[in-house]
Amino acid sequence: MKRIAVLTSGGDAPGMNACIRAIVLTAHRNQIEVIGYRHGYNGLLKREYQPLHPGDVVNIIQRGGTILRSARCPEFVSTESAERAAQNLNDMHIDALLIIGGNGSFMGAEHLGRHWDGQIITLPGTIDNDITGTDGTIGYYTAIDTALEAIDKVRDTADAFERIFLIEVMGRHAGFIGLNAAIGSGAEQMLLPELVDDGNAIDLKQIMRHVKVTREKRGMCSYIIVITENLYPGGANALATKLTEEMNVDCKPVILGYIQRGGSPVSMDRILATKLGAYAVEAARDGKHLIMIGEQNHNVVEIPLEQTRSSKKPLDPYLVEIQQDFFDLVKNPV
């Protein structure tokens, strides 16, 4: 093996830089050259790349975002795009391509694999944690901490005004950030896609009844609801307006949005990204192909790429149970 390439694709996630660094340093140790393609799959199509030497990855382990930039590349779904990417990779004499990204990027990897003879290895990089086969994804732990820091601040003002707040977190269609933000902040209620049968069928009456009973039992108090994006038409803004009108109370929306994607990665993300990045290079050197490098029970694992989309990754049922039952002060009055 002489030369590998790396790219970051889809939503950026804190820790992607730490992963690039580990890849470059491990490759250097194995006398393998590294090329970095820029702007996700766009870079493969437009031959937009840069050599990556150890000196290029100094002091990036602590930085959010990605030095290679990221992007979505809708045209990559076509056969013509995959063929062009394959040709460009061959022209550059790339033996293996390492792709750091989420579910969509993994589909792009499989698509490319049908048209290119080189090795393809993926690394789970997304704040959403919605990738089957790995306990955590690069960026997820930082996103939880960012959400918690924000919610803690909202709680102070919510307490002072005894207000209801609806906090919208990211996750696309997965409730991992929402569940952990609710657990970690001691939220009174959580609305997650996995817990709602029909995406549009949030039960307003049930939400209002819970607020009312909580306040009957505890007296007037702050009340925080964590909701995953895309769950209610119009999002937290629309739901807060609806609750304010229906209940004649003060309900304020807070949309955390893109702050969840940024910032210096927390230790868990740096260490996960470093471990997976180093291992991916070794796997490439050993001839591995069409696998994701993930982590299960603190051990690095190699998962066949098609298995990462074979089933929907479930939320931790114990966390759901304790949040919905043990910590519900309506069910367990103090």
Ligand SMILES: Nc1ncnc2c1ncn2[C@@H]1O[C@H](COP(=O)(O)OP(=O)(O)O)[C@@H](O)[C@H]1O
């Ligand atoms: N079915 C597919 N076939 C080929 N490429 C895909 C496919 N789905 C997604 N991709 C590529 O992966 C990119 C990133 O996917 P996206 O779902 O936006 O982000 P993420 O990888 O973070 O889930 C897309 O912009 C596209 O270039």
Ligand SMILES: O=P(O)(O)OC[C@H]1O[C@](O)(COP(=O)(O)O)[C@@H](O)[C@@H]1O
């Ligand atoms: O950056 P965009 O295109 O607005 O996408 C927003 C989406 O990206 C995410 O932040 C991360 O998702 P991916 O990592 O799967 O791309 C989602 O939580 C959110 O729904």
